[in-house]
Amino acid sequence: MANELQLKYGCNPNQKPSRIFMADGRELPIEVLNGKPGYINLLDAFNGWQLVKELKKATGLPSATSFKHVSPAGAAVGKPLSETEAKIYFVDDLGELSPIACAYARARGADRMSSYGDFVALSDECDAITATMLAREVSDGIIAPSYSDEALEILKTKRKGTYNVIKIDPDYVPAPIETKQVYGVTFEQGRNELDINEELLSNIVTDNKEIPEDKKIDLLISLIMLKYTQSNSVCYVKDGQAIGIGAGQQSRIHCTRLAGNKADIWWLRQHPKVMGLQFVDGIRRPDRDNTIDVYISDEHDDVLAEGRWQELFKVKPEVLTDDEKKEWLAKNNDVALGSDAFFPFGDNIERARKSGVKYIAEPGGSIRDDHVIMTCNKYGMAMAFTGIRLFHH
Secondary structure, eight states: OOSEEEESOSSSTTSOSEEEEOTTSOOOSEEEEESOOOHHHHHHHHHHHHHHHHHHHHHSSOEEEEEETTEEEEEEEOOOOOHHHHHHTTOTTSOSOOHHHHHHHHHHHTTTTTTTTEEEEESSOBOHHHHHHHHTSOEEEEEESOBOHHHHHHHHTGGGGTOEEEEEOTTOOOOSEEEEEETTEEEEEEOOOOOOOGGGGOOBOSSOOOOOHHHHHHHHHHHHHHHTSOSSEEEEEETTEEEEEEESOSSHHHHHHHHHHHHHHHHHTTSHHHHTOOBOTTOOHHHHHHHHHHHHSTTTHHHHSTTTHHHHBSSOOOOOOHHHHHHHHTTOOOEEEEESSOOOSTHHHHHHHTTTEEEEEEOOOOTTHHHHHHHHHHTTOEEEEOOOOOOOO
């Protein structure tokens, strides 16, 4: 390991020179095993690593995240996949998956459109099956505490040998004060070392006081996700994985809608009509993902028009109608939701309900808390006020 690493350029090609270095003189906590990571790659790598490290600490389960543009596109813990999940994540041909492979399949599968060209972070060693999964996806790189010999050999063949593989020291502890410069002015603050644990969920303010243990884990996952997602942010979680993330929106209701729409797409991908789509042989994985996304949307004619559907499908699919979508979406339930700051109005709760939300964690502190609580009570939701804000910029 060295004290600094020269980069090709910064966020954009015109931003030169570029490097990362340790101002305190210590060695960098990373070793580049393959490739040449860039500025944005490393921002994603470091944020992603922190996220999965905290997920593993909070849940005890191997964890993975798929990062894009300094926010997670998905994250999950290593729960086994159902047959349906294995199929919609396109890993049903890989046989039995390890826990860390399950975690990445879930993280990548939450929003495959956004995960295109991601940077991966794993809490545990990257094994051969996870590397095999990665080898066939469009991805920019990976950070993990270690790699099996077989996994490293597989990853070194990706992108004609240029795939970025980074090993991080899992025992590295950053300085308690962090700095950055904006417009030549240096900003300084204490690192956000807030420990996210079940104590944050103890102040349940709704009539429904029951949050099962597995839903507490989902709420903790949502809060840890938010800690590393550009604000404003809202995160929907189900069964140990994020299913919808709204990041960087100026209005909280827009975050809630964006994340809810992504959660709806995740659920609609499990509809029998979507599961039964018969794609032409040899279709590229990104083309297939994009086709599914369009098929589910109101623009479905873009892939079903005469002359177009033959390029994508062996058999022309029937339209997934609005009524069928509504009926299917009504079956999604027991979803957990976290918000990085308080909900100012009950409209966020109304939107969350449409995507199956039953459990909520948010800081509280709005002058309209009473209205938000009343809206939760109307639908029998359980909501905890955490008392902590999780802005990230």
